[in-house]
Each structure stands twice: as C-alpha cells, then as structure tokens.
Amino acid sequence: MKRFILQIVLFASLVLGSAMAVFALVDGYSDPHYLRFTTPAQNSLILGISKSAQGIRPSVMNDILKSDLYNYSFDISKSPYGPKYLESIKHKLSPQSRRGIFILTIDCWSVSTRDCAPNDAENFIENNSAVGAIKSVHTNPNFDYLLNHFSGSYYKILSKSPEAFLHDDGWLEVTLNDDAQAVKRRTQSTLLNYEQYLKVYQFSSLRFDYLLKTIEFLKQHGKVYLVRMPVSEQLMKIEEKYAPHFSERIKMIEPQTNGFLDLTPFNQYYSYTDGVHLQKASAYMVSEKIAFWIKENLSKHVSSNTSQ
Numbered sequence: 202m203k204r205f206i207l208q209i210v211l212f213a214s215l216v217l218g219s220a221m222a223v224f225a226l227v228d229g230y231s232d233p234h235y236l237r238f239t240t241p242a243q244n245s246l247i248l249g250i251s252k253s254a255q256g257i258r259p260s261v262m263n264d265i266l267k268s269d270l271y272n273y274s275f276d277i278s279k280s281p282y283g284p285k286y287l288e289s290i291k292h293k294l295s296p297q298s299r300r301g302i303f304i305l306t307i308d309c310w311s312v313s314t315r316d317c318a319p320n321d322a323e324n325f326i327e328n329n330s331a332v333g334a335i336k337s338v339h340t341n342p343n344f345d346y347l348l349n350h351f352s353g354s355y356y357k358i359l360s361k362s363p364e365a366f367l368h369d370d371g372w373l374e375v376t377l378n379d380d381a382q383a384v385k386r387r388t389q390s391t392l393l394n395y396e397q398y399l400k401v402y403q404f405s406s407l408r409f410d411y412l413l414k415t416i417e418f419l420k421q422h423g424k425v426y427l428v429r430m431p432v433s434e435q436l437m438k439i440e441e442k443y444a445p446h447f448s449e450r451i452k453m454i455e456p457q458t459n460g461f462l463d464l465t466p467f468n469q470y471y472s473y474t475d476g477v478h479l480q481k482a483s484a485y486m487v488s489e490k491i492a493f494w495i496k497e498n499l500s501k502h503v504s505s506n507t508s509q
Contacts, residue, residue, distance in 0.1 A: 227342070229367035231358045232351055234275060234331060236367050239341035242295040243271040245423065247371070248286075248415070249306030251276040252430040256479040257304065258488040259370040265492035266499075268302050272371030278326050281311045282412040283405075285325065285333035290415065292338045294422060301423030302495065305415065305458075306430050307451055309444035310398070312408040320407035374481065377474050388433065388476035395439045395477075404444065416457055424499070427451060427461040428491055431468045431483075433476040460498050462491060 229236055233254075245268055247257050254274035262270050273293055280286045294301075317324040327333045331350035337343065366374045377387070419425045429448060432440065440447065448463050455461040464487065471483035479487060 226358050227347070229369070230361040230363070230365070232353075233365050233367055233373055234279070235343070235346055235351065236369065237273060237275075237293075237371055238331065238335055238338050238343045238346045240271070240369065240371075241339050243269070243273070243293055244295050244298040245270045245301040245303065246290065246294065246419075247272040247274055247304045247306070248280070248290065249274040249430075250280055250308070250311050251373075252308065252432070252478060253304075253306035253428075254371075254373045255375050255474075256430055256484045256487055257306070257491065258372045258484055260368075260372070261485055261488035262492040262495075263370075265489065266302065266496055270302060270304070270370075272373075274306065274371070275330075275332055277310055279330040279332045281313070281325075281327060282307075282408050282415060283325055283327065284322055284411060285327050285330075287411055287415050287418065289332045289335075289338060291418065292336060294419075298422040301419070303419040303423060303425045304428055304491065304495075305412070305419075305425065306428045307412065308429060308432075309404070309440055309447045310402065312405060312412055313402045314405040314408065315398070315401045315403075319403040319405040322407060375474060375478065376481075379474070379480065384474065387474065388435065391475040391477055392435050392439065395436060399439065399443055402443070413454065413457065416454070420458075424459045424495075426491075426495060426498070427455065427458050429461075429463045429465055431464040431471050431479070431487065433473045434468055436476050437465060437468055460494075462494050464490070 227235060247253055247259060247270055251274070254272060254276065257272060257274070259270040259272050262268065273290065274280060280289075313319070314321070314325065316326060325333075331346055335343070335345050335350070337345065364376055366376075368374060377383070416425050429451065444450075448465065451461055451463075471487065472480040473483070474480050
C-alpha cells in the first residue's frame, strides 16, 4: 500500500513538474493577453479595446514623453468600460502613482452592450473573462490565468505562432499578410461582422457612466486624455450609422479630462490590417501623433502655471 501511494506521489510530482516546466516557457507568442497579468503595478496606462491594444505602441510614446506608459487594452469582449474593467484598472495601477499619464481610447463599441439588456451589469460579456475574474494582475507566473483563461491549447506555448506577439510593454504586435488581396478579404469579413453588430449592440448609459468613473478615478493619479482611434472609411460609415454624433458626445465630457484627440478625420492617412486595426507602420505614426499632442498639452500646462 505504501509503495502504491509512493508511486502516486511520484507520478503526480512528475506531472506537476512537467506542467511547471511548460508554464515557465510562456511568453508573448503564447497568448495575446497573459503577460498583462504578470507585469508589475504600473504608473501610466493606455486603456481601451483591441484598436488601442494593436494601435498604440508605448515604446514610441515613452521615447517622446520620457514616460512609462503601459498598454492595458484588451478587446471588445474583455475591456469595454464598465465595473469589471475599472476594478481591473485599480488593481493594475500603482497606488503611489501621482504624475501618471492615462490615455483612454474611446469608441461607440466600448460603451455598448451585446447579448443582454444594455445596463444589465450582472450579465455583461466581460464578467467571466480574465479581466473580469482575475484579482491579482501582477503575479508571475499567474496560475489563475494559465489554468482558467489561457487562450487555446497549451501546445501554443511550444509552437510559437508568429502572427501575434505581446510585448513586455503591453503592445500586441500582429503580423499578417499585407498583400492587397489578403487585406481586402480580411476587411470584407470583418466589416460583415460589424454590420451584424448593428443588430446586437445597444448603447449603454451604465457603461458611459463607468467611463466617467474611470476618468474621475485616474484624475487622482495624473493627467487623463481621451483618444478616438482612426478606422477605415468603411468602418467609419458603420460607426456613424450606429452612433451618428458620437464624437460630439465625447466632446461634452472633454472638460472633465485634459483633452480629447479625435483621429477619425485622418482615417484615410493610415493603413489597416482588416479595416479596424492599424498596420504596424500606421500604429507607429498614430503613437507619435498622440505623444506629440500630449507633449504640447503638457507644455501649455507648464507655461500657464509659470505665467500665473
């Protein structure tokens, strides 16, 4: 009997040791979100859904602003504005942060709800996601994520797919075929999905209230900026059909922040992987543009304080 128990213990130890060895290999290729739950508490954050996860590069902005911005954006099913995302932001932000920079990217989808009543917080889509469920967002390794929220098969830890790589600063680098026909096919498919969104999404006043609550919370820790990311002209038409005066609505809350930058008037100057997300070169340009806008804003603030 003792021998049998010993064999069980040895087998369990072998399995556990093998799992630990595999988990130790998890990196930015393994999962598009995992590393964001393993990095330390941050002083400055980029927030939003996948448009900013792929479209804003902290390294570019930090070089210009001499800052320590971290991209804590996820996707439309995990990080629309709401109680769970705000709670996760509070966990990720260092309590000592007082001079941070916070970029809240905003579009009509990030303050909307699908598959339930628009203000039914108990049934929001993100509640059971990693953003909604994980309380410890700077634990490495993060076993809660690895066991309950890892994307796909653990085989991906060893296979290293080159299509997506999550950088240590939170930027999700996506590498897809940029041949014109491939881009056209992806864009057509993605836009069909967004056409369906018109039927299933509803504006949520509760999510919009949580956007305001997120702004108020972050103002205690630094400067807060709102940014509307550029999109393809085709998607812009869909968004205007869904929320015709969205930018005007955001301009109404701009006085509660340190500024609002609407990049949609410049949609045609950038390239997209699928009509929604910026290609890498365009992400670099957009990141530069946002950074220089913030730098100018900060310079004006310093000048006005000096003149008083």
